[in-house]
Amino acid sequence: MAELIEGLVISHLGQGIAVEISGSIILCQTRRKLETVAVGDQVMVSKSSPDQGRIEEILPRRSLLLRPSRNKKTRPVAANIDRIYVVFATEPHCDFLLIDQYLAICENRNIDAVLVLNKIDLTNTENIKAELQQYQDLGYELHKVSAAKNRGITELKIALSKHISIFTGQSGVGKSSLTNALIPDKQLKTNTVSETTKHGRHTTTAATLYHLPEGGDLIDTPGVAIFGLADLTEQQLAWGYREFQPLLEQCQFNNCRHTKDKGCAVRTAAEKGEISMQRYQRYLKLREKMPSSN
Numbered sequence: 001m002a003e004l005i006e007g008l009v010i011s012h013l014g015q016g017i018a019v020e021i022s023g024s025i026i027l028c029q030t031r032r033k034l035e036t037v038a039v040g041d042q043v044m045v046s047k048s049s050p051d052q053g054r055i056e057e058i059l060p061r062r063s064l065l066l067r068p069s070r071n072k073k074t075r076p077v078a079a080n081i082d083r084i085y086v087v088f089a090t091e092p093h094c095d096f097l098l099i100d101q102y103l104a105i106c107e108n109r110n111i112d113a114v115l116v117l118n119k120i121d122l123t124n125t126e127n128i129k130a131e132l133q134q135y136q137d138l139g140y141e142l143h144k145v146s147a148a149k150n151r152g153i154t155e156l157k158i159a160l161s162k163h164i165s166i167f168t169g170q171s172g173v174g175k176s177s178l179t180n181a182l183i184p185d186k187q188l189k190t191n192t193v194s195e196t197t198k199h200g201r202h203t204t205t206a207a208t209l210y211h212l213p214e215g216g217d218l219i220d221t222p223g224v225a226i227f228g229l230a231d232l233t234e235q236q237l238a239w240g241y242r243e244f245q246p247l248l249e250q251c252q253f254n255n256c257r258h259t260k261d262k263g264c265a266v267r268t269a270a271e272k273g274e275i276s277m278q279r280y281q282r283y284l285k286l287r288e289k290m291p292s293s294n
């Protein structure tokens with residue numbers, strides 16, 4: 001059998017998978033019965049020609065993001081992500097419920113979450129000051145940026161420089177604009193991937209990993225990268241509110257749902273103002289939206 005070489009999965013193409021091996025990209029198929037390969041995976045490849053090969057093995061993952069697919073199954077979206085940048089903006093409006101949901105998913109998937117408030121050129125952030133402070137008090141890093149006016153981008157580049165990251169957030173908040181500001185030659189790179197591998201065009205639905213000029217990698221996924229609450233349990237949702245974590249074992253009943261339950265430490269803490277009542281109420285809303293709740 002051919003020698004195995006380590007590579008990095010850059011993108012899914014129409015006819016195979018683009019794998020980067022010491023700076024050049026080759027087109028790979030996968031060994032039969034190999035589980036689904038995700039962008040960001042470290043893989044072992046056997047080369048069949050200078051620009052083609054086969055993925056024989058997926059190396060252990062640090063993290064894995066899934067999205068639901070048909071038949072209640074899930075599909076991997078991206079692997080080995082260290083940080084999820086949750087992008088939001090006051091235009092059209094701030095959806096804190098969605099932000100909490102993303103933070104809860106990150107908390108459960110062992111991925112750091114960072115907040116990015118974009119479009120600071122448009123409005124001042126006075127009316128959401130309290131919410132922003134709450135997130136920062138919980139230890140979440142916050143970047144205030146404008147992709148359009150190139151504000152805060154240098155700081156963002158520094159933050160991105162040591163990790164594999166992904167942007168997520170509502171449509172229209174400026175994820176694509178930020179990505180373009182961070183990767184000025186993105187289109188060129190995308191075409192290069194398709195050309196070097198010769199086969200098939202780079203489809204618009206494909207997630208792609210880009211090396212950032214200043215260091216770090218950004219996985220760009222067209223559309224929404226992280227999907228709802230589909231794969232969280234109620235317990236995981238509560239755990240996803242990190243300020244609840246030390247309280248969860250103080251609830252009187254170990255199957256406490258943290259709603260109207262007697263002796264609930266979480267509700268009590270919210271009522272006393274020890275944790276944010278707004279966050280607690282958003283937790284209740286999300287809980288109701290969960291497929292499992294009844």
Ligand SMILES: Nc1nc2c(ncn2[C@@H]2O[C@H](COP(=O)(O)OP(=O)(O)O)[C@@H](O)[C@H]2O)c(=O)[nH]1
Binds near residue numbers: 122146177
């Ligand atoms: N004023 C302003 N508009 C922005 C900024 N960033 C993005 N936009 C605009 O917001 C809209 C949505 O941006 P886009 O990057 O497509 O958002 P995405 O859906 O999250 O990828 C576009 O019309 C952008 O020009 C910004 O920093 N300031």
Ligand SMILES: [Mg+2]
Binds near residue numbers: 176
């Ligand atoms: Mg976009």
Ligand SMILES: [Zn+2]
Binds near residue numbers: 257258266
């Ligand atoms: Zn409780």
